[in-house]
Amino acid sequence: MADKPSDQIAQERAGRPFPVSWDQFHRDCRALTWRLNEVGPFHAVIAITRGGLVPAAIVARELGLRVIDTVCIASYDHDKQGDLKVLKGISEQTAKLGGGTGKGLLIVDDLVDTGKTGKLVRELLPDAHFATVYAKPKGRPLVDTYITEVSQDTWIYFPWDTALSFQPPIRDGAA
Ligand SMILES: O=P(O)(O)OC[C@H]1O[C@H](OP(=O)(O)OP(=O)(O)O)[C@H](O)[C@@H]1O
Ligand SMILES: Nc1nc2[nH]cnc2c(=O)[nH]1
Numbered sequence: 522m523a524d525k526p527s528d529q530i531a532q533e534r535a536g537r538p539f540p541v542s543w544d545q546f547h548r549d550c551r552a553l554t555w556r557l558n559e560v561g562p563f564h565a566v567i568a569i570t571r572g573g574l575v576p577a578a579i580v581a582r583e584l585g586l587r588v589i590d591t592v593c594i595a596s597y598d599h600d601k602q603g604d605l606k607v608l609k610g611i612s613e614q615t616a617k618l619g620g621g622t623g624k625g626l627l628i629v630d631d632l633v634d635t636g637k638t639g640k641l642v643r644e645l646l647p648d649a650h651f652a653t654v655y656a657k658p659k660g661r662p663l664v665d666t667y668i669t670e671v672s673q674d675t676w677i678y679f680p681w682d683t684a685l686s687f688q689p690p691i692r693d694g695a696a
C-alpha cells in the first residue's frame with residue numbers, strides 16, 4: 522500500500538492544532554526571558570537544534586549572552602519520533618564554562634513533548650538550567666522554566682514550518 526502523504530499524517534496526528542505566528546513566538550520568547558533573568562546569570566546558551574535555535578537567539582539577545590553553543594539531536598521525522606541520535610555535543614570550551622556538569626549553562630529548546638530529548642540533554646548536562654517555550658504534560662517535569670503548557674494531544678505548528686494559506690469559510694466546513 523502506498524504511504525500516506527506527510528501532510529495527511531500530520532493532520533491526523535494533530536488532535537489539536539496549535540499554530541504559532543512569528544509575532545506570538547517572539548512574545549513568548551521574551552516572556553520566557555523575563556523568567557530566566559530572575560534565575561541567571563548564565564555563562565552561555567546551548568540551543569538544542571534545530572527547534573531551539575530560534576528561541577536561543579532571542580533569549581541570548583535579551584540576556585546579553587554571546588557565547589552560544591549547540592547540541593544537535595535528531596529524533597522526529599516530521600511527526601513520528603524515532604531513536605534519538607546525538608549528532609554533535611557541546612564544545613570543550615563550553616563544557617569547561619559549565620564545570621563539566623553544565624552548572625551555569627542555559628539549555629534552550631522550543632518545546633518538550635514526551636521529554637525524551639530533554640532527558641537525554643539532562644543526562645549530558647545534569648546541572649544546567651533547561652528552558653523551553655512550550656511544554657506538554659509528559660515532558661514538563663524535565664523542564665526548569667517554560668511559558669505555555671499545551672495538552673499532550675496538541676501539535677504545535679511553528680512559524681518556520683508553516684506558511685500563510687487560504688482557508689475555506691467556516692460555514693463550508695473549515696475546522
Ligand atoms: O520531548 P520530545 O518528545 O523528545 O520532543 C521534543 C523535541 O522534538 C522536536 O525536535 P525534533 O526532534 O523534531 O527536531 P527539530 O528540532 O530539528 O525539528 C522539538 O524541537 C524538541 O526538540
Ligand atoms: N512542530 C512540532 N514538533 C514537535 N515535536 C514533538 N512535538 C512537537 C510538536 O507539537 N510540534
Ligand SMILES: [Mg+2]
Binds near residue numbers: 572630
Ligand atoms: Mg528539536
